[in-house]
Amino acid sequence: MTQARRTERLDQGAPEPREGGHLRLLQSRAPRVLILIPCLNEGPRIGALLREVHKLHPGTDILVVDDGSQDDSVQRARAAGAEVLQLPFHLGYGAALQTGYRYALDGGYDVVVQMDGDGQHPADEIATLLGALQQSGCDLVIGSRFLGRRCYRIPGLRRLGISLFSKLVSCLAGRQITDPTSGFQAMNRRMLSFYQQDFYPYDYPDADLLLRVHYEGLSFQEQAVEMLAGPPGKSMHSGLSPIYYVYKLLLSLGLTWLSGSLRRSPLP
């Protein structure tokens, strides 16, 4: 089987959708859903996560994009029944995600749900995101740890950073965005087409990207989801990278805001 052709209906347990061109398309046939999991040295965790996703969403295609792991993540992912794209070397979290977006576009998928491979994003919240994507008719739904009465414990400095960028991007976009750094998202093909372009960051697709999405006129909303604490000592932000992260996001946010909607990337 060169490319899996299994599908999952979005309407399992989801509320009735509103009117809209995209939704009419989804209703006319069973949309093809791809669960996308970027992975870097997740050997101890990836197998259990994939089995959980398979259990809750049997028949749904799962793609693991391995970003140059040094451990046995690839073998474990294949053993757990996932399709695997193996990058030849470490490119970055954003580049790994974009590899999956391009795969989904070429493979004819209608919807992609992306989640982290470290178990931080519970598999039982996938349905929540899919339901919200269908109900809202938005191009992108972002799982938020901080919406509603959810409580999620994160270290003080990181919470400060998320809070700072949340306030900044909310101010620049003129709407509230509570969790701009969340990687737990569901999106349609329109968003995939936008994200597959060259501007997509290699490393941190965060608040600056949401601002760009906003300026492009693509619709997005946040959806309250539960998230778990990541495994100890396993974070993208270690060593000097938090300093670069803050610098990069501030620079990128500033330039995106300055550019505004001057250089709109054409949507297909």
Added chain:
Amino acid sequence: MHIAPLLAALILLLVVGELVRRRRLREEFSWMWILAAGGALVLSLSARSRELLGKLLGTGDDTHTSVIAVALLFLAGICLDLSSKVSRLAGGQKTIAQDLSRLRKEVRDLRRDEEAS
């Protein structure tokens, strides 16, 4: 205050910003250039800092320091151009790596299909 270095520093800042905005310079290279432009800005505004730099370089007076500063600026221009080229090549490298991963998968799937049949 020296007008020429001040202008050079401001132009460098604008060029770096524009290159990043146009995705011709990756953010990971930009911080060095912003630091360099900031340093040039300080030197152009503060005679004290120029004196200090002159002492550190052993040039003694402002004139020699200015000559060295112009030479460094020229080298900085070359390096900025190279950073821009590296950024472009990195973009190509990413696309090749992404395509390679998909081709590998297709070859693997085809082999598996062949073995199964």
